[in-house]
Amino acid sequence: MPRTAPLANDLWMAAHDTNRGDCYLQPRQLGIGLGSALLAELALGNWIWIQDELLYLNPDGDNYTLDDPAIGPLLKELRAETQKDSARRLTNEPVGLQLKIWIQQLQAGIAQEWVQDRLLGERTIQEEVRGLIRKRSVWVPIDNNVAGWPANRLKDSLHKGKPLNEQDLALAALVMAIGLSKAILTDLEPQHQRYLAQQLDATMRPALHKLVVVVEREVGRQTMLR
Amino acid sequence: MSSTTPAHSKTVSNSLAANRMGAPAIGMAIASSIAPLTVVAGVVTTGLAVTGLTAVSSAMIAVAVALMIFAVGYLAMARHITNAGAFYAYISKGIGRPFGVAASWLALLAYNCFQVASFGGLGFLIAPFLTDKTGLDLPWWAYALVIWAIVAWLGRRDVALSAKVLGVLVVSETVLVVVYSFAILSSSGFQFSAAPFSVSNLFAGGGGALLAIGATAFAGVEQGAVYVEESKDRLRSVPRATYVTIAVIGVLYAFASWVQISAGGPGVIDQAGKEGPDMFFNQAAVPLGGWAVDLGHLLFITSLIAAAIAFHNIIARYTFALGREGVLPKAFGETVGGVPRNASLAQSVLGVVVIAIYALFHLDPLVQLFFWGGTTGGVGVLLLITLTSIAVIGFFLRNSYGETLWRRLVAPVIATVLLIGISVLAVTNLSTLYGPAPSPGPAVVMPIVAAVVLVAGIAWGLVLKQTQPTVYQGIGLGPDSAVATSTAGGFSALMAEAAGRSTPTDVR
Numbered sequence: 001m002p003r004t005a006p007l008a009n010d011l012w013m014a015a016h017d018t019n020r021g022d023c024y025l026q027p028r029q030l031g032i033g034l035g036s037a038l039l040a041e042l043a044l045g046n047w048i049w050i051q052d053e054l055l056y057l058n059p060d061g062d063n064y065t066l067d068d069p070a071i072g073p074l075l076k077e078l079r080a081e082t083q084k085d086s087a088r089r090l091t092n093e094p095v096g097l098q099l100k101i102w103i104q105q106l107q108a109g110i111a112q113e114w115v116q117d118r119l120l121g122e123r124t125i126q127e128e129v130r131g132l133i134r135k136r137s138v139w140v141p142i143d144n145n146v147a148g149w150p151a152n153r154l155k156d157s158l159h160k161g162k163p164l165n166e167q168d169l170a171l172a173a174l175v176m177a178i179g180l181s182k183a184i185l186t187d188l189e190p191q192h193q194r195y196l197a198q199q200l201d202a203t204m205r206p207a208l209h210k211l212v213v214v215v216e217r218e219v220g221r222q223t224m225l226r
Numbered sequence: 227m228s229s230t231t232p233a234h235s236k237t238v239s240n241s242l243a244a245n246r247m248g249a250p251a252i253g254m255a256i257a258s259s260i261a262p263l264t265v266v267a268g269v270v271t272t273g274l275a276v277t278g279l280t281a282v283s284s285a286m287i288a289v290a291v292a293l294m295i296f297a298v299g300y301l302a303m304a305r306h307i308t309n310a311g312a313f314y315a316y317i318s319k320g321i322g323r324p325f326g327v328a329a330s331w332l333a334l335l336a337y338n339c340f341q342v343a344s345f346g347g348l349g350f351l352i353a354p355f356l357t358d359k360t361g362l363d364l365p366w367w368a369y370a371l372v373i374w375a376i377v378a379w380l381g382r383r384d385v386a387l388s389a390k391v392l393g394v395l396v397v398s399e400t401v402l403v404v405v406y407s408f409a410i411l412s413s414s415g416f417q418f419s420a421a422p423f424s425v426s427n428l429f430a431g432g433g434g435a436l437l438a439i440g441a442t443a444f445a446g447v448e449q450g451a452v453y454v455e456e457s458k459d460r461l462r463s464v465p466r467a468t469y470v471t472i473a474v475i476g477v478l479y480a481f482a483s484w485v486q487i488s489a490g491g492p493g494v495i496d497q498a499g500k501e502g503p504d505m506f507f508n509q510a511a512v513p514l515g516g517w518a519v520d521l522g523h524l525l526f527i528t529s530l531i532a533a534a535i536a537f538h539n540i541i542a543r544y545t546f547a548l549g550r551e552g553v554l555p556k557a558f559g560e561t562v563g564g565v566p567r568n569a570s571l572a573q574s575v576l577g578v579v580v581i582a583i584y585a586l587f588h589l590d591p592l593v594q595l596f597f598w599g600g601t602t603g604g605v606g607v608l609l610l611i612t613l614t615s616i617a618v619i620g621f622f623l624r625n626s627y628g629e630t631l632w633r634r635l636v637a638p639v640i641a642t643v644l645l646i647g648i649s650v651l652a653v654t655n656l657s658t659l660y661g662p663a664p665s666p667g668p669a670v671v672m673p674i675v676a677a678v679v680l681v682a683g684i685a686w687g688l689v690l691k692q693t694q695p696t697v698y699q700g701i702g703l704g705p706d707s708a709v710a711t712s713t714a715g716g717f718s719a720l721m722a723e724a725a726g727r728s729t730p731t732d733v734r
Contacts, residue, residue: 139646151690176717197720201598212717218715219551220705223561224452224543 006046008037008070008115009122010150011174014184017147021140024183028222033178034115035106036215037137039099040046040170041071041205047195048078050207053214054096056081069121070114074106093126099214149176151184156191168205170212172196175218246458252450252467258392259446259536260475260577261529263399266482267506267522268347268530272597273439274487274498275662280419281427281436282483289440290427290476292644293447296611297468299618299638302629304451305460306621309547309704311452313610318702320617323691324352326702329613330548334415334541338573340445341537342580344530346595349581351503351530351648367585373531374581378574381538382567395532399525403478406510406518407485413513419488424481432658434651439659441611441652442604443479447472448611449540473493482506502592538573545569547704552697553690598668601659604653606676607652612645621679 005013011033025029033219039055042048048062057078066072078097085095116139119125124146125139141148154172157164164172175181188196200209247255270282293301298632304310307319313333318326349366356369410416427433450468457463489509490497498505507522549558560567585597615638622634652659656669663669690698700707 012595026564127461173717176720179564179716181716182560190472193723197723200717200721214717216716217705219561219564220547221308221455223566224309224547224704 004009005071005122005124005150006068006118007041007167007171007174008034008111009119009124010167010171011037012115012119013141013147014123014150014171014175015180016141017024017107017144017151017171017184018142019142021147022138023154024180025178027112029180029219030177031107031109031111032103032215032222033174033180035103036177036211037100037113037170038071038074038114040174040208040211042075042078043205043211044069044167044170047071050099050210051096053210054098055099055102056094056096059094068118073114078102088107099211100218103215103218107135107218108219127173155188158196158204161195163203164196166201166205166208168199170208170219172213173200173208175210179213180217237284241603247453247456247460247463249463249466252453252464253471254396254689255453255711256447256471257396257475258532259449260396260444260471261399261533261539262396262403262475262478262665263526263529264347264533265479266403266486267503267526268596269439269442269600270479270483270486271501271503271505272592273436273496273601274495276500276593276597277432277435277439277658278495279427279436279658280421280434280487281424281433281605282439282487283422283480284425285426285433285436285440286443286476286479286483287522289437289444290472291639291649292577292648293444293611294469294472295637296615296641297447297450297465297647299622299641300448301451301468302627302633303463303618303621306704308706309702311447311449312492312544312547312702312704313614315702315704316614316621317610317616320620321613323698323701324684324687325613327553327682327687327690329610330544330553331679331683332606332676333482333610334544334548335676336603336610337537337541338576339688340488340602341534341541341573341576343596343603344534344600344601345374345577345581346535346584346591347503348527348530348534350374350592351523351527351528355468355527356402357590364587366591367581370581370591371578372533374574374577377531377534377538377576378570381542381570381574381704383565392397392532392536395525395624397526399529400478402522405565406506406514407482409513409518410485410509413489416489417491419484422487424482429651430554432636432655434648434653434655435488435659437648438605438608438655441506441608441648442601444472444475445604445607446536446608447475460637476733501506502555507619510580538570538577541573542566542570550704550705551700551707552694553686553701571722585687598660602668602672605656605659605672608645609676613651614641615642616643626649687689 015033018024018185025033026067039048039152047066048055048057048060050056055078056202066075081097082095085097088096116125119139124142126142127137128140129135150171154164154168156162157168172185175185202210258474261484272441273282291384298591300316300684303320312330314330317329318464330410349368349370352365352373353364353367368472396526421427426434428436447468450464450471454464454552486506486509487494490505501508503526504519507519511518543566545554545558546561546569548554549560549569551559558566558572560566560568580595584591618638619642620631621637622638628632653673656672657667660668687698687701690701698706
């Protein structure tokens with residue numbers, strides 16, 4: 001059984017679980033999903049917490065750095081922004097950063113780049129050149145089985161009535177929030193959906209619940225843009 | 227343990243900053259919702275033929291001035307509401323939610339009129355063009371159906387013309403209009419006419435029809451509000467882009483109309499009736515040569531195709547937002563891979579039904595679909611803009627939100643007075659606008675349809691207030707509505723269903 005990858009990596013793979021490795025989602029939706037997944041990784045690692053649509057750094061982590069090509073730089077930027085805000089406000093109180101703004105900022109392209117860097121480091125994706133007339137480079141999973149593993153893992157657990165761990169709960173929630181569930185969780189019966197909802201309600205931490213609600217709203221807002 | 231930084235020069239804030247839009251980019255985005263060549267060659271000439279009125283340039287300027295003053299309060303309010311691209315959001319907040327529901331249905335009617343009108347224009351233009359070039363002789367509706375199929379397919383995949391393609395089209399159309407206008411101006415025998423600028427003709431019998439045509443010409447300028455959140459400077463970028471765009475296209479329309487009407491001389495109404503949209507190109511062909519007609523046709527066709535795609539996307543998103551709010555059936559608020567497919571499909575079905583009706587009953591695609599559809603949409607948008615202007619006053623009377631007196635009261639009041647005047651003139655001159663038609667005719671039918679839609683919308687809003695208060699509270703908020711996410715079949719919907727409620731879980 002393959003080991004569980006970081007949350008954002010799993011989301012990227014789930015979004016590219018197609019015959020040719022194309023993405024199910026529009027770039028904006030994928031960007032929102034990956035940015036939020038990175039923030040969720042930080043929340044799961046207790047580097048940040050979320051309250052009232054603001055995200056706060058956990059001061060206990062101040063003396064540590066993250067050796068990860070995706071959440072490492074994100075944490076660094078969150079710290080830099082928090083310090084700037086604190087200096088502007090002349091306060092030692094915890095400074096909250098606007099969750100919606102950070103999701104928008106991550107969605108603009110950098111989240112995809114960081115996650116793809118990490119996937120490249122793990123040698124699970126490769127670059128392909130597509131197009132007959134106008135060539136374009138796309139990143140695709142090297143192994144379709146690896147791409148299918150996150151969705152299969154979720155479905156397998158729900159079908160067998162096995163509880164999902166917190167990371168997989170966050171993955172399932174984000175898959176739904178960004179409109180990916182219609183593509184990769186199509187064969188969930190109503191009882192499996194209810195089971196998932198019960199687990200989300202009972203187990204998912206409030207910070208992640210809040211994050212997913214904001215994500216879903218942002219996906220709706222981005223859909224309105226053209 | 228050391229941290230590893232990826233080799234990117236981008237930071238998070240740089241990444242977003244690079245994607246923020248400045249005034250020029252926003253101006254181009256607004257302009258891409260407008261179709262200058264469609265207006266100058268199609269709407270103006272058909273309007274001349276149908277109404278018999280020539281004060282077109284003064285109508286364009288009058289509408290442009292009213293819109294620029296309207297934009298002051300409109301864009302100020304856009305900074306303080308969500309779903310800023312939708313008139314009904316303003317009307318909900320400023321006048322009341324039942325009126326917001328009514329406005330949303332009227333908006334759908336108006337935008338759909340614009341969209342299906344383009345199929346009439348396209349069929350009318352493409353048929354003789356291809357017959358002339360290839361010998362192919364098919365009825366107008368065959369070509370309309372081909373374009374419909376392309377638009378439906380693109381809409382289902384949420385493929386819009388890229389900003390670059392739209393930008394090229396708009397710039398090309400604008401350049402063509404300018405070049406042809408100056409060419410017509412320079413042709414021998416050209417004599418200036420003051421008739422297009424006659425203010426007295428504008429307020430004479432039937433002049434309100436020209437104001438309706440003017441409103442049609444500027445439909446789309448309100449889309450600038452969509453970009454408030456994406457702009458570099460929330461206070462300045464969108465207003466600057468909007469004012470400049472309105473001013474530029476206002477001058478363009480006034481100038482091109484004046485040149486056309488002057489060149490046509492005393493017989494311009496007859497000429498417009500005989501030649502239709504070709505009048506502008508034929509006039510330019512005199513000094514430039516026959517190629518001017520072919521090039522004009524080609525760009526007119528691409529202009530209409532771009533308009534059909536753009537309006538399809540606007541309607542799909544409007545319908546999506548209303549489905550998300552629960553004002554329309556929830557299925558419209560769903561997306562697949564981020565694409566509002568059900569909303570897109572509904573609009574496509576409407577389009578093919580309209581084409582089929584016009585084909586089966588042998589109705590005229592130019593006058594009875596393109597012109598009537600377009601101007602009906604224009605009158606609808608004019609009414610919506612007027613209601614929005616009133617809503618702006620109501621909104622800021624409750625709270626100033628730190629806006630200046632000019633932005634929150636003086637400009638909106640002036641705009642409202644002007645817009646009410648223009649709307650009254652337009653609505654009371656519908657018989658002139660639509661021209662002669664067999665009874666009961668669109669001049670009778672359209673106001674009734676609009677009134678029914680408005681009353682039904684208000685009634686539905688009041689029903690929602692009683693039966694679904696959470697949906698009612700969310701009217702106008704778009705994706706931010708409390709019900710939005712619970713109706714969209716996503717995370718919140720799952721949680722709400724599991725909890726046995728139709729409303730979403732409380733925020734923890």
